[in-house]
Amino acid sequence: MKAVGSFSTFTIRSSEIDFRGQATLPALVNYMHESAWDNTVTLGISMYDLLERDLTWVLQRLRVEMFRYPKHGEQIRVETWASARERVFMHRDFRIYGPDRELLGQATSVWLVMDMVKRQLVSLPDFITALEIMPTEEPLPFAKGKLPALQEPTVEEQILVRWHDIDLNRHVTNTRFLQWALDTTPLEVLEQKQLCEVDIIFRAESVLGDTVVATVAPADEEGVFLHKLSSQETGKELVQAKTSWSPLE
CATH class of the missing domain: 3.10.129.10 (Hotdog Thioesterase)
Known part of the structure; x- marks a missing residue:
């Protein structure tokens, strides 16, 4: 086939x-x-x-x-x-x-x-x-390589995994992880800029009753932020992401 x-x-x-x-x-x-x-x-x-x-x-x-x-x-x-x-x-x-x-x-x-x-x-x-x-379109460039590590977070939030965060696989759905990562972005960025690119790596699963720690910090590049979600219980990194934001037109 x-x-x-x-x-x-x-x-x-x-x-x-x-x-x-x-x-x-x-x-x-x-x-x-x-x-x-x-x-x-x-x-x-x-x-x-x-x-x-x-x-x-x-x-x-x-x-x-x-x-x-x-x-x-x-x-x-x-x-x-x-x-x-x-x-x-x-x-x-x-x-x-x-x-x-x-x-x-x-x-x-x-x-x-x-x-x-x-x-x-x-x-x-x-x-x-x-x-x-047999791709019907020209393949897009793969996302490769490591993302920069988040060293000193400027924002930290704790999120309890609830029933409606869980998907068919009985773990947190990846779009919920994405939402939690984006929600830690500073309010002035969310209000005044446009999200133009996100690169997100899903490293481990999280299940009902877990507590997820969401952190963020600005990267060295202008308009770029580094995000990390980790398990409060185990300290394991669950998600790593980098977002790029541009001024509103």
């Missing part, structure tokens, strides 16, 4: 916008997930297909670039395709289009397979590696 791309269309809802009336990044990432889910169903490698084998997909890294955020009521088209495959990783790309094929944003992501019983990462199973990857 050849792995081909597909698209899904969505209309930005009122519950998904910020005070400017435009879609939030977590909302757009949720749309990317929905589009990816639809694509994996057609390929026979959806999360439900994996769960039948006590396996599941987990997101390891996501890098998103936004050029313009769609507004409330605007219809968008999210295109996605499997761009490459390695022994352990599956790469998936996304492009978000507005009216007249305006490119609003794009993203590259890395996915792993986890054993649901052992809660351990495993190599891609045979029924996935049997797919012939």
